[in-house]
Amino acid sequence: MAIKLPIYMDYHATTPLDPRVLDAMMPYLTTKFGNAASRNHSFGWEAEEAVETARKQIADLIGANAKEIIFTSGATESNNLALKGVAEMYAERGNHIITAATEHKAILDTCKRLEKHGCRVTYLPVTASGLIDLDMLRESITDKTILVSIMYANNEIGVIQPVAEIGKICKQKGVLFHCDGVQAVGKVPVNVIQDNIDLLSLSGHKIYGPKGVGALYVRRRNPRVQVTALMDGGGHERGMRSGTLNVPGIAGLGEACALCRKEMAEESARLGALRDKLKDRLAASLDEVYINGTMESRLPNNLNISFAFVEGESLLMGINDIAVSSGSACTSATLEPSYVLKALGAGDDIAHSSIRFGLGRFTTEEEVDYVADKVIDVVRKLRELSPLYEMFKEGVDLSKVQWAAH
Amino acid sequence: MAYSNKVLDHYNNPRNVGALDKHDPQVGTGMVGAPECGDVMKLQVKVNPATGIIEDAKFKTFGCGSAIASSSLATEMLKGKTVDEALEIKNTVIVSELALPPVKIHCSVLAEDAIKAAIADYKKKNSVGNHAAAQVAQ
Ligand SMILES: Cc1ncc(COP(=O)(O)O)c(C=O)c1O
Numbered sequence A: 001m002a003i004k005l006p007i008y009m010d011y012h013a014t015t016p017l018d019p020r021v022l023d024a025m026m027p028y029l030t031t032k033f034g035n036a037a038s039r040n041h042s043f044g045w046e047a048e049e050a051v052e053t054a055r056k057q058i059a060d061l062i063g064a065n066a067k068e069i070i071f072t073s074g075a076t077e078s079n080n081l082a083l084k085g086v087a088e089m090y091a092e093r094g095n096h097i098i099t100a101a102t103e104h105k106a107i108l109d110t111c112k113r114l115e116k117h118g119c120r121v122t123y124l125p126v127t128a129s130g131l132i133d134l135d136m137l138r139e140s141i142t143d144k145t146i147l148v149s150i151m152y153a154n155n156e157i158g159v160i161q162p163v164a165e166i167g168k169i170c171k172q173k174g175v176l177f178h179c180d181g182v183q184a185v186g187k188v189p190v191n192v193i194q195d196n197i198d199l200l201s202l203s204g205h206k207i208y209g210p211k212g213v214g215a216l217y218v219r220r221r222n223p224r225v226q227v228t229a230l231m232d233g234g235g236h237e238r239g240m241r242s243g244t245l246n247v248p249g250i251a252g253l254g255e256a257c258a259l260c261r262k263e264m265a266e267e268s269a270r271l272g273a274l275r276d277k278l279k280d281r282l283a284a285s286l287d288e289v290y291i292n293g294t295m296e297s298r299l300p301n302n303l304n305i306s307f308a309f310v311e312g313e314s315l316l317m318g319i320n321d322i323a324v325s326s327g328s329a330c331t332s333a334t335l336e337p338s339y340v341l342k343a344l345g346a347g348d349d350i351a352h353s354s355i356r357f358g359l360g361r362f363t364t365e366e367e368v369d370y371v372a373d374k375v376i377d378v379v380r381k382l383r384e385l386s387p388l389y390e391m392f393k394e395g396v397d398l399s400k401v402q403w404a405a406h
Numbered sequence B: 001m002a003y004s005n006k007v008l009d010h011y012n013n014p015r016n017v018g019a020l021d022k023h024d025p026q027v028g029t030g031m032v033g034a035p036e037c038g039d040v041m042k043l044q045v046k047v048n049p050a051t052g053i054i055e056d057a058k059f060k061t062f063g064c065g066s067a068i069a070s071s072s073l074a075t076e077m078l079k080g081k082t083v084d085e086a087l088e089i090k091n092t093v094i095v096s097e098l099a100l101p102p103v104k105i106h107c108s109v110l111a112e113d114a115i116k117a118a119i120a121d122y123k124k125k126n127s128v129g130n131h132a133a134a135q136v137a138q
């Protein structure tokens, strides 16, 4: 079967809408256009019913109660609401927040802003595996700590943090635990009860739902958690998030969660096998390839790999019929290599050579084979061009070379 | 980012890839950049000592497509030039020839630096080089 080009293998960035999700949304984009807050007529009632169905579908996926789901415009907003909302609501209790160096910018930049407003933030380092050290977390908690925010799975390297242990520590110490679950929800089992998560962010477009819709789970008992709203308005969503609800988006998010719940086990087994095939083929045909982050605790659909002596952007250029991303500085607007890969401590050169493959629901084995062939071919070609590979082959220790700085 | 056709052409068909014997007195080798910065360029020239003309040039580059194209183009420009003419090559020529966008200007600067470093190495190895340097100074 001829495969269709270009191939999309960047599912951590976003996912296409599942056609079944579109079907679930369509009525609310057309005939059922009511405002879910309209209490006096059937247009409002059917919109409200759709919203409550979605709330239940989301809650079921993460082991929560429907009442604990707050709809937002996406995970960036969910993360902002969780951090800023807790910082303000619990300001009397303390001002210290703990997070990790490898979090998404929606967490890190929110923390930066909170620091300007009197909060103190600890950024935990990660080990070469990409995971935080639990003892370090324990020791960082003080009587001023109000919140720990650690992501479930990393968007670049896919590593899964020891969330259940983190939740346990937070519960013991009596601090709230927020988890950015964007990359994990729908891909691996997430359960807010078992994991002792107090606030959980998720996003529609990472799980085959629409863009511009997300949710924040806010625990209602043991303990009852509250967040101060970011925006003032009609007091929707239990006063925590004002604004007329995006009913079609919410219906889509709900359906996307229901599909994930139904198909997760099978899908993750399939993608894990394909990902391993890709990894094994690359490692078998090429020398000097390095996996970034541990394989022991990782999303089944993620492969982040560095092809030493080959610069990432030049590799992307050679595989331009494959959509993937790189941690290379040359691909970023700031000309800085990935801060996530730098945090692993492997050296900037490894970040410059990294490629992130994200497999997903519509990835086929033929695509994986095509990608493996193409990447192997282009890496070989670029190594022919690489002065570093030449030196490596001559036995030069590159770490000992005096580079002319510029 | 969209690449210019010239960049794509040099990337897909790089000119003068390879290595010259760096111990040959006729060969000047320049290596600039650093792996941590994501770019390393190695550029070599082979000079006819009698005429001072660059008869061969080779490169290898670790870097983005624009860096590869800049060094590939540089080797083309070098061949047939005298050592002193080579020193006149400015990165701006590379920028306009390859239609590089502003974020890629430093890739062309690296190519200019590599040319200068290769010529400097050749001159260091050869008294002919010192003679040529004197001519430049006039
Ligand atoms: C881990 C993580 N958190 C937050 C976000 C932001 O999500 P959204 O695009 O819904 O604002 C993303 C997606 O880019 C992500 O990968």
Ligand code: FES
Pocket: A329, A330, B038, B039, B062, B063, B064, B065, B066, B067, B103, B104, B106, B107
């Ligand atoms: S080498 Fe990094 S942008 Fe060209």
